[in-house]
């Protein structure tokens with residue numbers, strides 16, 4: 019299927035590795051101009067160079083801490099100076115620390131909400147006006163399976179991400195009339211550095227090996243395996259494309275069937 023992404027301008031945050039980088043690679047393969055953001059400028063530039071060497075399309079590294087509104091404003095100004103449009107926004111950030119209710123104070127919740135909720139809201143506020151002006155936009159917010167099914171050792175994720183889904187639904191309701199769609203994606207276990215660190219933590223806590231902890235994660239999933247960043251990116255690329263034009267206000271799980279509920 020031709021996703022009709024050639025020449026579309028995409029902003030992908032938290033994209034120097036893991037899920038964000040996989041999304042940038044997939045969009046770039048499909049012909050989009052990709053702006054990628056994260057904090058470490060060296061690692062980010064290396065990621066941009068690597069993606070460009072594979073796809074031959076433009077990838078621009080813009081260092082940005084998504085918890086810093088000034089950084090977001092600078093990125094927006096730099097992009098709009100160059101392209102006058104942003105067609106696709108993929109909001110993403112690092113994950114909050116793992117742990118149970120007993121492990122955290124209110125400051126930890128505030129930091130997690132700033133990292134995973136306020137950053138998405140600020141990014142969307144930054145790029146919504148140009149999408150509205152151009153009467154076109156695809157907003158995809160990365161969340162987690164925790165928005166459907168809280169995980170006991172990820173209480174900060176459980177709390178901080180549901181607001182993103184509520185905000186996405188509000189954007190979908192209020193901006194659909196401008197031909198802007200807004201959806202959330204909710205990954206289960208996808209093999210990135212973040213997941214590897216969660217597997218290592220489980221191995222330590224249960225005094226077992228990394229391999230046994232990995233097998234235990236996989237055993238929670240009907241498909242009996244962890245997902246790949248490429249599988250995640252394929253979903254996002256479709257949602258980022260004109261082909262997904264009638265999908266709006268949805269939260270789409272990509273979890274190998276791990277979610278146990280019906281709806």
Ligand SMILES: NC(=O)c1ccc[n+]([C@@H]2O[C@H](COP(=O)([O-])OP(=O)(O)OC[C@H]3O[C@@H](n4cnc5c(N)ncnc54)[C@H](OP(=O)(O)O)[C@@H]3O)[C@@H](O)[C@H]2O)c1
Pocket residue numbers: 031032033034035036037038055056057058059061082083084085110111112113114160161162163204205206207208209210211212213
């Ligand atoms: N992998 C999974 O199975 C899974 C499942 C559900 C949800 N998630 C969530 O999806 C998100 C991405 O996960 P991942 O697995 O791709 O993690 P990852 O491989 O550790 O990558 C994290 C990326 O986020 C960037 N980042 C971290 N904090 C940032 C900030 N404040 N501003 C801008 N960029 C920032 C990092 O670069 P810098 O450190 O240089 O900024 C890096 O590029 C996380 O929130 C994670 O909790 C992941």
